[in-house]
Amino acid sequence: MHDPYSTTEKDAGYYQLHPVTPPPPPEWIPKRRRRPWLFIVLASVVVIIAFLISVPLGWQYWLSVNHAKGQAPLTTMISNYTVTDIVTDMKKDGCPCGKYISCPDGGNYGSPVVCQSGDNKLIYGTSIGNAFGSDYAIGIQAADSAQWPDPSMDLQWDSVGLWVYNTPMDAQSAFSEVNAQIGAKQSVTNQPSTIPIAHVHGRCLLLMGPEPGQWSGYQQALNKYCV
Numbered sequence: 224m225h226d227p228y229s230t231t232e233k234d235a236g237y238y239q240l241h242p243v244t245p246p247p248p249p250e251w252i253p254k255r256r257r258r259p260w261l262f263i264v265l266a267s268v269v270v271i272i273a274f275l276i277s278v279p280l281g282w283q284y285w286l287s288v289n290h291a292k293g294q295a296p297l298t299t300m301i302s303n304y305t306v307t308d309i310v311t312d313m314k315k316d317g318c319p320c321g322k323y324i325s326c327p328d329g330g331n332y333g334s335p336v337v338c339q340s341g342d343n344k345l346i347y348g349t350s351i352g353n354a355f356g357s358d359y360a361i362g363i364q365a366a367d368s369a370q371w372p373d374p375s376m377d378l379q380w381d382s383v384g385l386w387v388y389n390t391p392m393d394a395q396s397a398f399s400e401v402n403a404q405i406g407a408k409q410s411v412t413n414q415p416s417t418i419p420i421a422h423v424h425g426r427c428l429l430l431m432g433p434e435p436g437q438w439s440g441y442q443q444a445l446n447k448y449c450v
Contacts, residue, residue, distance in 0.1 A: 304387070304426075304448070304449075304450075305366075305367050305387060306347070306367040306368055306369045306385055306386075306387045307367075307369070308448075309385060309387065309427060309444075309448050309449060310345065310369055310385065312444070312447075312448045313440075313441075313444045313448065316440055316443075316444055316447075317438065317440060318438050318440065318441070318444060319371075319373055319374070319375050319438055320345065320369075320371050320373075320383075321343050321344050321345040321371045322340070322344070322371075322375040323340060323344040323372055323375050324338055324339075324340045324375050325338060325339045325340070326338035326339075340375075344371055344372060344381075345369050345370070345371050346369065346370045346371070346381055347367070347368065347369050348367075348368060349368055349370055349384070350364075350365075350368070351365075351384070351386065351397075351401060351430065354368075354370055354381065354384045354430070355384070355419050355430060355432065358404060358408060359401050359404050359405070359419070359430075361397055361400040361401055361404075362400070363388070363393050363396055363397045363400070365386035365387060365388050365393075365397070365428070366387055366388055366389050366426075367386075367387045368384060368385060368386045368387065369384070369385050370383065370384040370385075371383055373431075373434065373437045373438055374434060374435075374436040374437060382431065382432035382433075382434050382437070383429070383430070383431050383432070383437070383441070384429070384430045385427060385428070385429050386427070386428045386429075386430075387426050387427055387428075387449075388426050388427075388428065389426070390426065391425050391426050393426070394423055394425065394426045394427060394428050395423060397423075397428050398421055398423035398428050401421055401428070401430070402421050405418055405419065405420075405421060417432070418432075418433075419431055419432050419433075420433060422441060422442050422445055423445075424442075424445040424446050424449045425445070425449035425450050426449060427445050427448075427449035429441055429442075429445055
């Protein structure tokens with residue numbers, strides 16, 4: 224019987240070898256092309272993420288360093304502060320802003336003197352001209368103001384006043400005007416103790432009628448809180 228799987232067969236008296244059909248070649252798979260732009264995109268994304276993470280950390284570090292050096296915390300270092308904000312912050316640093324002690328004069332001999340005290344003797348909305356006299360009237364209006372006695376026992380007049388302006392430029396202009404009038408007043412009077420002293424920083428203008436025993440931290444407080 225003929226073997227159908229045989230690779231040879233008898234033909235013309237001899238065996239003939241039939242070649243075995245080779246297997247088909249493997250299917251051609253194209254090579255992947257390199258994509259340099261993909262690497263650039265991924266690198267850019269990594270850089271952006273690192274930048275977004277580093278900026279808040281750097282800002283937090285800057286705030287902590289400056290706060291350690293005596294700068295105001297972020298909650299007070301804002302540009303839209305009011306006179307109430309500044310007075311509240313100065314009180315934290317020891318300012319007697321609004322404090323007063325009132326004791327009656329005289330009384331019956333042997334009777335106890337009852338003094339009154341508080342921390343809310345603040346007068347708001349007064350112009351510089353009304354506070355220190357018409358000689359110091361200026362044309363630039365402040366956005367807000369407050370006055371108080373310092374020392375606290377001196378209730379004859381509110382010797383310290385703080386005026387907050389809309390812009391630092393307005394505050395500087397008001398300072399220049401009032402300081403010129405202070406200089407003119409000093410040149411003609413023999414009582415310099417009645418002439419106020421002017422301080423300016425940021426949007427704040429502070430006038431002090433010099434009195435013994437006043438708080439010494441006003442200029443430092445302006446530099447710290449009036450940004």
